[in-house]
Amino acid sequence: MKNSNVTIKMGDVTFDLREVHNFEWIQDEGRVFQVFSQQDSGNISFGVESADGTRKFIKYAGARTLEFNGEPGDAVNRLKKGIHLYEELSHLSLIKLLNHYPVGSGYAAVFEWFAGENLHPHETYPPPAKYTHPDSPYFRFRQLPVELRLQSLNDIFDFHVFVEQNNVVAVDFYDGSILYDFIHHKVRVCDIDMYQRKPFYNSMGRLWGSSRFMSPEEFERGAVIDSVTNVFNMGAIAFGLLGGELDRSVDRWDAGEALHKIAVKAVSPNRDERYKSVAEFVSFWREACHMSEGNIC
CATH class of the missing domain: 1.10.510.10 (Transferase(Phosphotransferase) domain 1)
Known part of the structure; x- marks a missing residue:
């Protein structure tokens, strides 16, 4: 069977998805310097650096990732449902949630970058x-x-x-x-x-x-x-x-x-x-x- 995966390029970073997806919105957050695309949760995550050098970790649901066999909408719902946990369980040993918002049919959660x-x-x-x-x-x-x-x-x-x-x-x-x-x-x-x-x-x-x-x-x-x-x-x-x-x-x-x-x-x-x-x-x-x-x- 012919491989129908598509390769997405964002700056110097490339990754594969099951189908084309629009990531233009992430340019407003900064330059993508790292991608984590092989989770089986349906999420894809990015390391992003803004113009002033501030780094952030962005978790996004809504694209058809390679390791997830479910529907993107299910991943979106799980990500949105879990947001309150980061707010309610804010702790020195938990990564810090900075922002979250809908993007088209998807959803993004923005965290403080931790160099770990x-x-x-x-x-x-x-x-x-x-x-x-x-x-x-x-x-x-x-x-x-x-x-x-x-x-x-x-x-x-x-x-x-x-x-x-x-x-x-x-x-x-x-x-x-x-x-x-x-x-x-x-x-x-x-x-x-x-x-x-x-x-x-x-x-x-x-x-x-x-x-x-x-x-x-x-x-x-x-x-x-x-x-x-x-x-x-x-x-x-x-x-x-x-x-x-x-x-x-x-x-x-x-x-x-x-x-x-x-x-x-x-x-x-x-x-x-x-x-x-x-x-x-x-x-x-x-x-x-x-x-x-x-x-x-």
């Missing part, structure tokens, strides 16, 4: 290169001292305690939702579009997300998705940044046995064996940190 690199760089370093290539952001992050990685986790945990306090549940949170600035050693959560107001029940069977970080109830139609679910997600991300990801043995863990025991409890397949809230999990985690040799947190 995505820890699941599927476009440039798909697995297994993600885990082994010396230039992969994930590989480089895993070479950092454990103290710096723990600080990143603490910031991620703080944000999700805040999420919990605001009666919201994290959905589709994984290492692809994390940006890390290797110069200033700062972390940001960058994608909360699928987070949901409580109460939230699994109406899909397999929810959105990466199975590497998902709890059993995120595969079970009708199951409640709540703080106990997010305890699993936080434990799983700890294994992703400090351990062997799905290999949760202590031999692959970099941060001592006390923290390993807490992470193992958090990712128990049995909900009743996990911590009852993200706040409770973080409390035990911090206590273990402070009691560890050298107070590594």
Whole structure:
């Protein structure tokens, strides 16, 4: 079958779509210097620099992207629906929303640019290169001292305690939702579009997300998705940044046995064996940190 994809050129940046789309509007925001076109969400994102040198990150829905098999209108509705989350959950560890507006049949969300690199760089370093290539952001992050990685986790945990306090549940949170600035050693959560107001029940069977970080109830139609679910997600991300990801043995863990025991409890397949809230999990985690040799947190 003949490939009918079209190549779009914007300055020095090119990318492919399923069909022609009008991006003239983005010139009002500035010069496109980077594009992220391979998300399966139906969104396409741009790094844009204005005339005064200010950089912004623009997420746009409305074009027919290669990795999305749904209708652009569905992606538009999801992006618009998620905007309030960035406003309500404004936090130092979340990328900052600056503006949002309709553009023709599409929708654009404009964020402050954060000079970080995505820890699941599927476009440039798909697995297994993600885990082994010396230039992969994930590989480089895993070479950092454990103290710096723990600080990143603490910031991620703080944000999700805040999420919990605001009666919201994290959905589709994984290492692809994390940006890390290797110069200033700062972390940001960058994608909360699928987070949901409580109460939230699994109406899909397999929810959105990466199975590497998902709890059993995120595969079970009708199951409640709540703080106990997010305890699993936080434990799983700890294994992703400090351990062997799905290999949760202590031999692959970099941060001592006390923290390993807490992470193992958090990712128990049995909900009743996990911590009852993200706040409770973080409390035990911090206590273990402070009691560890050298107070590594």
